[in-house]
Amino acid sequence: MKLAKFWAWITFLAGVLFFFLPLIGTFEFSLRARRGVYSFDAYRKVLDDPQFRDTFGYSIVIALFTIVVGVLIVTPTAFWVRLKLPRFRPIIEFITLLPLVIPPIVIVFGYIRLYNTSSYLPLTGSAFGTNILLTLGYTVLALPYMYRAVDTGLSAIDVRTLTEAALSLGASWFTIITRLILPNVLVAVLSGAFLTFAIVIGEYVFAALLNRPAFGPYMVWMGGNRAYEPAALAVIAFTITWACMALIQLATRLSKHTKAQR
Amino acid sequence: MSATAEANKRSTRTSLPLNWVGVAPFILFAVLFLILPTIHIVIGAFRTADGGFTLMNLRGLADSSIMGAIWISMKISLLTAFLGCLGGLLLAIAVTRGGLPAWFRDGTLTFSGVASNFAGVPLAFAFIATLGRLGLVSVVLRDWLGINLAAIGFNLISFTGLSLAYLYFQVPLMVLIITPALDGLRREWREAAESLGASNAQYWRMVALPVLWPSLLGTFALLFANAFGAVATAMALTGSSLSIIPIILFAQIRGDVLQDPHLGYAIAFGMIVITGIANLIYIVLRTRAERWLK
Numbered sequence: 001m002k003l004a005k006f007w008a009w010i011t012f013l014a015g016v017l018f019f020f021l022p023l024i025g026t027f028e029f030s031l032r033a034r035r036g037v038y039s040f041d042a043y044r045k046v047l048d049d050p051q052f053r054d055t056f057g058y059s060i061v062i063a064l065f066t067i068v069v070g071v072l073i074v075t076p077t078a079f080w081v082r083l084k085l086p087r088f089r090p091i092i093e094f095i096t097l098l099p100l101v102i103p104p105i106v107i108v109f110g111y112i113r114l115y116n117t118s119s120y121l122p123l124t125g126s127a128f129g130t131n132i133l134l135t136l137g138y139t140v141l142a143l144p145y146m147y148r149a150v151d152t153g154l155s156a157i158d159v160r161t162l163t164e165a166a167l168s169l170g171a172s173w174f175t176i177i178t179r180l181i182l183p184n185v186l187v188a189v190l191s192g193a194f195l196t197f198a199i200v201i202g203e204y205v206f207a208a209l210l211n212r213p214a215f216g217p218y219m220v221w222m223g224g225n226r227a228y229e230p231a232a233l234a235v236i237a238f239t240i241t242w243a244c245m246a247l248i249q250l251a252t253r254l255s256k257h258t259k260a261q262r
Numbered sequence: 263m264s265a266t267a268e269a270n271k272r273s274t275r276t277s278l279p280l281n282w283v284g285v286a287p288f289i290l291f292a293v294l295f296l297i298l299p300t301i302h303i304v305i306g307a308f309r310t311a312d313g314g315f316t317l318m319n320l321r322g323l324a325d326s327s328i329m330g331a332i333w334i335s336m337k338i339s340l341l342t343a344f345l346g347c348l349g350g351l352l353l354a355i356a357v358t359r360g361g362l363p364a365w366f367r368d369g370t371l372t373f374s375g376v377a378s379n380f381a382g383v384p385l386a387f388a389f390i391a392t393l394g395r396l397g398l399v400s401v402v403l404r405d406w407l408g409i410n411l412a413a414i415g416f417n418l419i420s421f422t423g424l425s426l427a428y429l430y431f432q433v434p435l436m437v438l439i440i441t442p443a444l445d446g447l448r449r450e451w452r453e454a455a456e457s458l459g460a461s462n463a464q465y466w467r468m469v470a471l472p473v474l475w476p477s478l479l480g481t482f483a484l485l486f487a488n489a490f491g492a493v494a495t496a497m498a499l500t501g502s503s504l505s506i507i508p509i510i511l512f513a514q515i516r517g518d519v520l521q522d523p524h525l526g527y528a529i530a531f532g533m534i535v536i537t538g539i540a541n542l543i544y545i546v547l548r549t550r551a552e553r554w555l556k
Contacts, residue, residue, distance in 0.1 A: 004462070006293050015353045015370075015433075019377060022430065025392030066432035073291050080284030094286070095292050100298055101326060101541045103491030105508050106530040110299020113306065113523075131396020136295045143296075195379070209515055216494065219383040223390075223498050234387035238380060245376045251464050 023238070030231035042232040051218060059207075059215035062131070063200040066138040067193045072144045073139065075189065078150045079181050081161050096147035099140050106211045108137060130210050135207050141194040149195070153188025156180075190249040198244040202237050271448040289354035304534065306527035313517055320530040326508060327528065335507040336536075338421060342428040347478060349429065350436020358444045374434035381431045386498035389427045398453045419500045424435060427495055432485050439484070443551065480547030487540040491533065507533060 033041035046052050081092050099107070111133055115123040123129035159181075166176045182189070204216035219237070223230045282289075310316045323329065357367040392399050394411065403409040416422060447470055455465040471478075493508040502509055507529065514526040 006363040008356040008362050011352045011356040011360070012362060012366065012370075015349075015356075018433075019373065019430070022388040022392045025398035026388040028394075028398045031393030064280075074287055077285050077288035084281045084284060088285075092288070095296070098296055098300075101487070101507065101534075101538055102296075102536055103530075103533050105491070105493055105511055105515075106303055106533055107296065107299055109427050109511070109526065109530050110303045111295070112301050112515065114299050136291070139291075140296050197381055202384060204383055204497065205512070206334070209512070217382055219387070220494075222385065223387060224501070230387040231391040234384035237384035238388075241376055241380055245372070245379070249372070 005195060009132050009259075022103045026231050030228060030235050032258050033228040042228040043236075046222075046229050046232050046236070055215045055218035058213055059201050059203075062135055062138065062212075062214065063197045066142060066200050067196050070142050070196060071150075071189055071193070072140045073125045074143070074146045074150050074192075075182060075185065076177055079159065079177065080148060080156055082151075082154055083163055093147070093151075096143050100117030100144050105205050105209075107140060108206050111137060112209065119198045124210065130212060134206060134210050134212050134214075137210075138196070138200045138203065141203070141206070142192070142199055143171050143245060145195045145199075146192040149192030150185055187251045187254060190251040194244040194251070198241045201240055272425045274514075300534070302365075303527050303530045304352040306524060307531035309524065309527075311524065318520060320531070322522070322525045323528050323532055327505070328507070328525075329357040331505045331507045331510045332532065334421070337426065338425055338506060339486045342425050342432050342489045343482050344423075346429055346432025346436050346485045347482050350431040351440055351478065354437045354440045354444055358441060370437060374437040377434040378431050378438060381492065383498040385427055385430055389418060389423065389430075389499065393423065393426070419503060421504065424496055424499055424504060424506075427499055428489050428492070432489065435485060435488065436481055439481045440477060443474055447473060458548050461474065474551075476547040476551035480544045480551060483540040483543040483547070486539040487544070490537055490540070 031040065032040040033039060033045070077092065081089050096237065112124065115121050115129075115133060117125040123133040135153050162184075163176055163182055166180050171180070182211075202216050203214070204220060208212035208220070210216045218232065219233050222233060290383065303319055307319050308315055308317070310318070319403065323332070355361060357370045389397075391397050393411070393416075395418075397418075400411050403411060418426075418469060451469050451473075452465055455469050460468070491508065493512055496504060496509055497512065505536065511526060511529045511533070514523075
């Protein structure tokens with residue numbers, strides 16, 4: 001058993017080395033912009049870059065719209081399938097998992113061919129249309145995570161009884177969704193939302209191929225043209241991912257509290 | 263009486279379509295932005311420019327540069343899936359049953375949740391800043407230990423370098439998936455094996471591994487598909503100097519190299535087939551693995 005513990009330590013330390021060295025390395029590299037001393041010059045340059053602000057802002061807006069569209073599509077569907085179409089649940093679940101099977105680059109290739117200017121729905125013809133297409137594409141990418149999060153949230157409450165009670169009190173379907181279901185799965189929706197945010201904010205392939213000025217393509221451009229700024233961008237991106245995951249943990253922990261009180 | 267019967271009749275008549283109204287927005291969304299685009303690509307792979315049926319596009323895949331790219335993609339996906347499984351399994355075993363402090367386990371799982379999502383462009387930057395020519399590790403090895411990574415043949419912008427970067431999200435993904443499976447190994451099984459005189463190695467070889475086998479193979483398939491479809495990390499790390507198949511497709515969509523759009527369809531179709539098979543294996547083995555976890 002002593003030996004096992006020894007190897008466990010070795011494995012763990014190897015893991016720590018492999019996973020923390022790149023983080024330390026990136027941070028150290030991002031501080032090297034001024035010759036001879038460590039400084040935050042690279043960060044200053046990035047934050048002062050109007051392109052950074054534009055692309056970052058653009059990606060945040062798209063991420064927020066993606067979350068809204070995702071919630072609006074996923075919540076009523078997951079609710080309705082549980083309530084009225086339990087037999088079709090495997091089919092719906094299968095559809096929501098498809099984005100993990102089909103490579104994103106193939107999906108966006110399909111968009112470009114299907115929604116170009118000579119098609120019935122020429123979404124790529126205008127900047128506004130392409131923004132819509134990008135948002136819907138990201139909604140597809142986030143679908144597996146969003147659906148699973150909301151469905152898990154729904155499994156914690158008795159959907160059928162709550163709905164029947166609401167119906168017998170005269171509530172409309174709209175009221176049921178917005179004032180009964182959504183508040184009950186809010187925590188699940190939030191964790192889905194943060195994960196969506198983390199995925200969308202640095203996404204590259206969709207944005208690049210649909211030619212939108214998002215944060216991902218900006219990062220790649222910086223990578224090809226600057227020395228220290230990319231490391232600063234990587235630190236910023238990693239911080240955002242960490243923050244999103246921390247918020248998910250927080251949301252889950254809060255949900256445990258509300259459950260304990262009941 | 264007849265009025266209620268009438269109403270009942272009407273409600274049964276309308277109940278089926280009404281039930282579907284609830285999921286109509288979702289179905290419409292999935293068809294328009296997930297299923298139709300994919301079908302369009304698949305059909306395009308079997309079509310000539312003027313709409314007739316052909317297998318010539320698929321034959322275009324046999325072109326040596328494309329076959330080479332598919333082969334590199336396969337190799338990198340197989341290698342990182344294998345090493346990811348191995349590393350993830352060892353790490354998960356270490357933190358779940360290695361007798362390490364309990365908070366190591368939670369810390370590792372939380373970190374894995376983050377790292378498995380830390381793919382794409384920033385990951386490439388992190389590796390350039392660490393193992394690139396002027397990266398921290400390269401510099402430390404050179405100045406303190408006198409080891410020049412470049413001189414001994416290490417180049418980050420290569421197959422090896424990209425594999426290392428992929429492992430950064432492959433290993434954590436394995437940890438996340440395999441930890442519940444390891445928790446499913448009951449202590450009774452180990453005690454039973456030990457009371458029958460089994461050594462630690464025998465327990466792992468004859469009890470634990472056979473139980474974990476479907477999970478391991480299934481996760482291997484998932485990691486394979488995960489690496490096979492990735493574009494952004496490779497793009498940011500190697501530019502287009504390493505031809506993996508998604509980068510060829512990317513260039514093709516941008517219209518940079520091949521002028522035949524139907525060849526692009528064929529490449530995309532090939533990618534769907536390969537990731538589709540990998541995921542099918544994952545799903546089948548996962549259902550088998552879950553039998554033991556109940």
